[in-house]
Amino acid sequence: MSNKQECTFTSCAPYPKVRQLAHGLKDGDYASICKAADMMADGIREMAAGRNCVLVPVPNHHGRAIYTKTLANEISRRTGIPTWDILSCRPHMPLHYAKKNDLKPEGIYLKLNLYRQVPEQFTPIVIDNVLDTGYTAGAAIKAVVGHPDTMLAVLGHTKNHLTNKNFQFNLIPTNMEKKMQEQPSDKKQSADSTKKQVRNKTDTPLAVYRRLKSKHPDALILMRNGDFYRSLNEDAQKLSDTLRIPAQKPKFKKDGELIAEFPHHTLDTYLPKLIRAGYRVAIADMQEPSKKQTTNQTKNQTQTDTMEKKTEKKKTKTKEAKVEKTENKVDKAETAKVDKTEVKADASKSKEKAVSNSIERTEGQSADTKVHKLREPQMVTVNGEKVTHGHAFQSNQDPNKWYFTARIDGQQLRPQLMKPEDAVAYQKRETTVEGLMQTYYPSKLVKKVTPEEYKADNKLSDGRIIDKMVVYKEHDEQRQDVGKYKLYTQVGEQKMSRTMSKEDLNAYFDRVTTPSKLVEKNFGEQLHLASFYNQFKLEEGVKEVRIAKSQQGDWTVSAKLDDDRMTGKAVLSWHDKQALFTHKTATKEQLAARYLNTEIKEMQSEKVSAKQAFKR
Numbered sequence: 001m002s003n004k005q006e007c008t009f010t011s012c013a014p015y016p017k018v019r020q021l022a023h024g025l026k027d028g029d030y031a032s033i034c035k036a037a038d039m040m041a042d043g044i045r046e047m048a049a050g051r052n053c054v055l056v057p058v059p060n061h062h063g064r065a066i067y068t069k070t071l072a073n074e075i076s077r078r079t080g081i082p083t084w085d086i087l088s089c090r091p092h093m094p095l096h097y098a099k100k101n102d103l104k105p106e107g108i109y110l111k112l113n114l115y116r117q118v119p120e121q122f123t124p125i126v127i128d129n130v131l132d133t134g135y136t137a138g139a140a141i142k143a144v145v146g147h148p149d150t151m152l153a154v155l156g157h158t159k160n161h162l163t164n165k166n167f168q169f170n171l172i173p174t175n176m177e178k179k180m181q182e183q184p185s186d187k188k189q190s191a192d193s194t195k196k197q198v199r200n201k202t203d204t205p206l207a208v209y210r211r212l213k214s215k216h217p218d219a220l221i222l223m224r225n226g227d228f229y230r231s232l233n234e235d236a237q238k239l240s241d242t243l244r245i246p247a248q249k250p251k252f253k254k255d256g257e258l259i260a261e262f263p264h265h266t267l268d269t270y271l272p273k274l275i276r277a278g279y280r281v282a283i284a285d286m287q288e289p290s291k292k293q294t295t296n297q298t299k300n301q302t303q304t305d306t307m308e309k310k311t312e313k314k315k316t317k318t319k320e321a322k323v324e325k326t327e328n329k330v331d332k333a334e335t336a337k338v339d340k341t342e343v344k345a346d347a348s349k350s351k352e353k354a355v356s357n358s359i360e361r362t363e364g365q366s367a368d369t370k371v372h373k374l375r376e377p378q379m380v381t382v383n384g385e386k387v388t389h390g391h392a393f394q395s396n397q398d399p400n401k402w403y404f405t406a407r408i409d410g411q412q413l414r415p416q417l418m419k420p421e422d423a424v425a426y427q428k429r430e431t432t433v434e435g436l437m438q439t440y441y442p443s444k445l446v447k448k449v450t451p452e453e454y455k456a457d458n459k460l461s462d463g464r465i466i467d468k469m470v471v472y473k474e475h476d477e478q479r480q481d482v483g484k485y486k487l488y489t490q491v492g493e494q495k496m497s498r499t500m501s502k503e504d505l506n507a508y509f510d511r512v513t514t515p516s517k518l519v520e521k522n523f524g525e526q527l528h529l530a531s532f533y534n535q536f537k538l539e540e541g542v543k544e545v546r547i548a549k550s551q552q553g554d555w556t557v558s559a560k561l562d563d564d565r566m567t568g569k570a571v572l573s574w575h576d577k578q579a580l581f582t583h584k585t586a587t588k589e590q591l592a593a594r595y596l597n598t599e600i601k602e603m604q605s606e607k608v609s610a611k612q613a614f615k616r
Contacts, residue, residue: 008149009137009151009153010040010043010151010154011043011131012036012039012040013039014156015132015156017156018130018155019156019477020475020477021036021155022036022130023473025071026067026129027473028066028067028070030070033067033074037071037074038078039155040071040075040153040154041078043153044125045079048079048081051149052123053081053122053125053151054082054123054125055081055082055083056072056083056085056086056087056118056124056144057072057127058128058137059087059088059112061091063088065085068128071127081125085115086114087112087140088112089112089113111139112140112142112143113248115246115248116248117251123149123151124144124150125150126150126151126153127154128140128153128154129154129156130155131154131158132158205225205230205232205256208223209221209232209233212284213235218280219279219280219281220279220282221282221284222281222284223284224264224285227263227264228261228263229264229283231260231261233256233258234258236258237258239274242279243262243270243273245261245262268388273410378390378433378434379433379434381444382447383448385408387406387437390404391405392405392426392427393415401418402418402422402426403416403417404422404426404436406437408444413441416440418436419439422436422439443503443507446510447512448512449511449512453514454515457514458515459516460491460516460520460529461516461520464491464492464527466489466490466491467491468488468489468490469515469518469519470487470489471485471486471500472488474499484499484500486498486500487499487504487522489515489522489523491527494527498522500522504518520532525575525576528578528585532585533590533591536591536594537593538559538590538592538593541600542561542592542600543560543562544559545557545558545589546558546559546560547572547580547588547591548569550571555572556569556571557572557591557592557595559592559600563607565603567596567600568599570596
C-alpha cells in the first residue's frame, strides 16, 4: 500500500523571489498580506474554475491559523471564494527551526484536526505561505483527505517543487495504522472482523462514559482507545479549555455530543495540568482483555479451588490467612466477569492517600486497577515552574553535534547546541540538569517581573523617561543584520537601534528584564549615563591620569604609573567627551580604565617578568 498521494497546487514564484514578502506575511504585515493576495488570486481563480470551492487556511505552530487566515480573507475578497477556518493542531516546534537545527520535521508530532466537515459539493483549497518540506501541507491535505480533489495554493515554493504541477505528499500513518500495515493479510482480516464485532456491541463509548460518569460524577473521565485518550460531552469541553486542544462534534451519535482527544504519549504532560486545574481524573482503558489475562484468571481460579480444599482439612490460623487471600482473588475474578467497566470500589486507604484523591484509573473491560504515577520534576525554578525531560541528544546529520533540551511545565524548549566539553560531561554523567539549564537556559531560572512592574519601569537612572521601546526583526535585505532581532528606543529627541544579543533577547521574551534595564545596558554610552561608566575600574599602580588635547585637535587620555613610566595616548570618542565635559557623568579615571587598562596590565606584567629574570 503506497503512502503517496498527489494534489494539484499553484505557486506564484520560487521562494528566493518572494522571500521578503513571505517574511512580511509571517510578521502579520497587512501591506505584505494584501500584495500576496493580489499575486495568488489569479492562480486560485484558475484552479477554482467551474467548481464550488472554499479556502482553508493552514494553522501555524501555535495551533491556529493567524496570518494565513488574514491572507485567505483577502483572497476571498478578490475571488469571491468563502474562507472556512476549520483546521487546528496542538502547539509544536516551528518546522523551519527544526530544519535549521539538523532536526527532522518528521520527528515533530503534527496532526491537524478538522473542526467542521467539508460537504462533498465543495472543493477545499488549502492556503499556506511557502511550500518547502511539504510536511505541513501534507498534514493539512490529509485532514481533509475525504475530498480527493483537494488543492493547495501557496505564495512561493522551494527548488523541491515545480510551479503549477501536482504536489506529491506523504499520507503519514498513525501508530495504529503502522501496526495494521505490519500485520499479515490473515491477521488484517481477523483485525477487521474484530473491529466489526466491537462496532456491533451495544456497549458504545457514550454508554460507557455515562456509566462511569454516574459512578464518578465529580471526576473528569478519560477513556483510552487505541493510541488516544478521549473525553466526551461536558468533560470534552473541560479538556479543551484546560489543555487548549480542539473539541469537535463526533460523526456518530453513539460518540456523544462533543469529543476531545490527545495522543497517549502526552499523558505525562497533560495529566499534571488537569490536576493543577483542580480536576479529579478517572482513566478507563477501553481495550479488550488479552488471551493471557483470561488464561491467568483460569489459573487463579484453579489455584483457589485447591487452596479451599486444603483449608477444610487443616484448620490452622496460618492456613485461614491463606484462605482469606485466595478468597480475595476469587472476588476480584468474579467482579471482573460481572462488570469489567466498573472502578474498584474497595481500594486500600494507603493508595487513596498516595494519590490524594486526585487520580483514579479504571479499566473499562478489566478488573485490575492501575494508578498513574506522575513524573517527578528534575528541578523547580524560582518561578515555581517544573523542569522535566531534561536530556541531551545527537544530531541526525552530524554525530559530533549534541543538543540539550528540556520541558518547563509541559512546554518543550528549543534545543540548544552544546559545547563539546558539556557533551562529554553529559555522556560521562559528570554534569546535572540544573547545571545544563543554568548554562543553556539561564533566563528561565531568573525571577520573572510582573506585567505591572514591566510597564512601570520606564525611567532611566538619570530621571529621563523612555518614550518608546520595541523589539523587531530586520527584514531589509540590503542590511547586514537582516533576519536578526533589533532593539529600538526613543528617549526625548534621540532615536537609537542596535542588534540584540542572545542574552538580552532571551531575557526580553522570558520577561525577566525591564525596558529601563535593556535601554541602559544597550544605549548607556549614547545617552551618556553614569551607570554605563561605573563599570570601568582603573587598575592599581597608576600614579596620575592626564586628559590633554593633541596637536591634531583630538582629546586624548594617558596614565603615569608609580615607576614614572607613561602609557600611550588614546583618543577619546565623541560620546566620551560629552560625558566628561558636558554631562559630567564620567571621570578621567573611568575613561583611563576604559582605554588603558589592557596596556597597564601588560606594562605591569613586563615589570614583574624583568624582576624575576634579574633574580635568576
